[in-house]
Amino acid sequence: MSNPNPLDLDIARRAPTSQRAQTIAATASAQAIGGHVSLTIDGQPVKVPLGTTILEAAKTIGAHIPTLCHHPDLCVAGVCRICSVEVEGMRTLQAACAFPVTAPIHVHTHTRKVRQARRHIVDLLLSDHYGDCYTCKRNNNCELQSLAQEYAVDFFRFGHPEKPRHTIDTSSYSVVRDLDKCVLCRRCVRTCIDLQEVGTIEVLGRGDQSHIKAFQDKPLGDVVCINCGQCINRCPTGALHAHDDTDEVWAAIDDPKKHVVIQTAPSPRAAIGECFGMPPGTPLTFQLNTALRRAGFDRVFDTNFSADLTIMEEGTELLFRLKKALLLREPAAFPQFTSCSPGWVKYLEHFYPEYIPNLSTAKSPQQMFGAVIKTYYAQKHGIDPKDIVTVALMPCSAKKFECNRPEMDASGFKDVDYGLTTRELARMIRESGIHLPDMPKSDFDQPFGTATGSGVIFGATGGVMEAALRTVLEVVTGKPVEALFENANIQPVRGFEGVRYVELPIDEVGPVPDLFKDHVPHWNFLKGQTLKVAVAHGTANAKKVMEDIKRGGQFSKCHFIEFMGCPGGCLGGGGQPIPTTPEIRKARAAAIYSEDADYQIRKSHENPDVMRIYNEFLTDGPCSHRSHELLHTHYVVRGKYIE
Amino acid sequence: MNSIPTFSSMTPEAGLKKAMELSRPDIIAEISASNLKGRGGAGFPTGVKWNFAASAHADRKYIVCNADEGEPGTFKDRVILQEYADLVFEGMTIAAKAVGAKEGILFLRGEYTYLRPHLEAVLQRRREAKLLGPEVLGAVFPFDIRIFMGAGAYICGEETALIECIEGFRGEPRNRPPFPVNTGFLGRPSVVNNVETLAWAACILQRGADWFKSHGTEKSTGIKIFSVSGDCEKPGIYEFPLGISVLELLKKVGGEHARAVQIGGASGLCVPASEFHRAIAFEDIPTGGSVIVFGPQRDMLEVLHNFLEFFVDESCGQCTPCRLGNRKLLEGVEMLQAGTCSMTYLRELCALGESMQLASKCGLGQSSPSAFLSVVKHFRDELMGRVTLPTHG
């Protein structure tokens, strides 16, 4: 097993330098003296590594400097100027977020000049801000609102718009844009162009005419946007929010004829507590079950079930591709790419459509569950599928687009009716008068009540790969994964490194399990092979890997690659609570991995509910004709040019 | 054509030949000794700038000549390029030798596109004369210059926005530090100098630092080229030693009856008649060379309105104080014109102007309130007649 350095490809930079942190190379002599610099902040001495920004230095001594355009995930823009501080000897104030300390300076964070400038900046922002906090999605979680409070705004010094100047863009299934609330911090632009390397939105116009727009001022629904919602998660105000489906879901709940079923994914469960004041990384999975029933959902299912189902289908697909290539010596598309992240899928459809054959045809867990509920579950319980409303609680805004893809109707109905984000569901729960952390715990409903740890870790980057490996390695070698990896924790694919690459030599093979007997005579073609896999999260990292594959590099030799559209995987999805930062992602991941460790069953192919569906319903096994009809899909060549 | 006598009196290429004989530190020492300060407006010592770039370690370095000349009332760079392009290119070549650059870029204002054929011809002639190319003057010193056309935005004259622009991005100022001398074009050390600065550098190499210092004041050495316009008898291009008083200058151009003079363009200072004794020099009234004369009949509010409209339009829109502040100042002037501005609000606007000067990201927003503040300060009586007085309290 080796783990060579993930590629560090020199891909053309996307965000201009004007919106980037500029680094100052420390001189050799400065490094020799330890590369540190001493400064004072409000009279307090601080010692920091050379090049640390004033903002970071201030944090180390607990001095609060307000920020607006700054975000820990993004490059530095230095545009809002709210973080202005006084540096002795300098004529103008300096932006603390963008000023790298390289000399022993004296900083003052709240002098009269500083306070006046900040107050004016807030006043100016409000003079250009049309919005009503009562009716705003970000009420009580808005950085502009907090600044107004912090700087004691008691009237609109420079006026306040009385009429909207923009129309709200609701063209996208996922992202709604209300430019009247935009403060032009450009976080969304930097998110899209730099963190995600999609580049959907940019600043157009100059001066006070500047505004955030997509290509040629087109609505977001008509341009190359992957619906990842990462921009929403970084917007400090209500200018961006996810398309709201709660009214429709309430209507279904209120309709006595409807059987409303909700599936909950692992990532929102690890994060929804944040919406109720809990520290990040507080899993509330079983409290949520109770809350959902009280809110009126008829059944509460665990997306982990269909995650396990996905592993069976996607893992089998991989084994079949390997058989095709190695045993039958026929062409097969390698590497196989995961397909459970709809943001990633759309990214590939736009930017690398020639690689569609590499995408696993397996639907995402959300969509598989919808199809199973409206067929298997409906039959088993004698419910007319037209009366079933399937709701999915997802960490993701792209799931809203996914469930509306026209091809997602294998059951004869729309497989999933509504995808709700973590934030939307938190609102519904609050509206039901429920304080989630206070709920007693309760289990998921049958017949999908048993989950495995493999399903849970889908929420973290590397999780799908780990789950797939747990199953594939056991199926092929006939030995427990624990023999290879302690506690079945496949550490090399875990972590937050943007791109990870792992080689797994298959020294021995075992007998073919019953489920595959009809399709595979033996595993000998895998003996002595080295399984090469990789993981990438966030489309910027996906791009690195794809460019390498195009060049025929290291990653083109992989067998299987997990791609997630969002940084950190689903736990960092665009539907998750705001804020999402590197620390918060870490806390959510810790919650997910600890849940995994607590499960009795850790491997998808050992999930009895999954085995039952193959015994009772999909009797020809994974990747059979029936399962293809229900659980697999096809993709659309979209390309990156807009008419 | 000899609008600028001192430039006309120079021997072609004498400065460059001298520079070829000198070591890099010696060239910089000569420029530093002359105390030449940037002619683009900010007045940064050119020797210090070159020295920073010379001592930075990098595989490539660049010399960029800033010919964006967007400041209202400035046209001296255009005349210099038209009549003394060789002197400017000579200066760029000397700078290249001094800092170790192989490539020079002339950033030419979009409106000056008509100058391009002439400039390309001059460059071609210099290449043929081995004044540019793989071996400048037969030495192991490759250097060439290309022309990059601006697209007409004032902000692209700001050196970091200019670099963004050459790199193919929206012209917006970068965060500083670090400065272009350290991290400039394509992340490499880059010297950005005004057209006139580079021409003077060539003159200094030819005639020596002492000659240069014999003009001007101790802190503002040398001669400066001025673009004079407005209500005066003889608008046009002038050369005067720095330190000249406003009144002296006005006398020479036939504008001594002015009620005020705008020095340094729209972003400069509005100097009232009562202060015409002040000196035009970096230590008193700094300037990039624009002098706009306002005759007795001028309405200062109209002047302000004009300037602020310009800034509202030309702000890149990146940072809050400038994007929204200039709009508020403009609205304030309109309120004053309409007689609907209260004293309290005028005071608030002045405070806002100070905040803009302090907190804007680049020189545009930092200097755009200057005219507003100086007019409010110096023409109080005129404005007072137009503010609304409180009806109570």
Ligand SMILES: Cc1cc2nc3c(=O)[nH]c(=O)nc-3n(C[C@H](O)[C@H](O)[C@H](O)COP(=O)(O)O)c2cc1C
């Ligand atoms: C808004 C703005 C516009 C500017 N426009 C010009 C310009 O048109 N020409 C110029 O030489 N410098 C301009 N400058 C100054 C440049 O940023 C820079 O200081 C100058 O090119 C340095 O050259 P110097 O040291 O030779 O003066 C501008 C600065 C600002 C803030």
Ligand code: SF4
């Ligand atoms: S964006 Fe913030 S300040 Fe604006 S209406 Fe919404 S909550 Fe209020």
Ligand code: SF4
């Ligand atoms: S949803 Fe994703 S792709 Fe679309 S604009 Fe936002 S960040 Fe860009």
Ligand code: SF4
């Ligand atoms: S939409 Fe939001 S993130 Fe984007 S610039 Fe406006 S306020 Fe900032």
Ligand code: SF4
């Ligand atoms: S001060 Fe004005 S021109 Fe300069 S960066 Fe800010 S908005 Fe742009």
Ligand code: FES
């Ligand atoms: S937070 Fe520093 S400029 Fe916006």
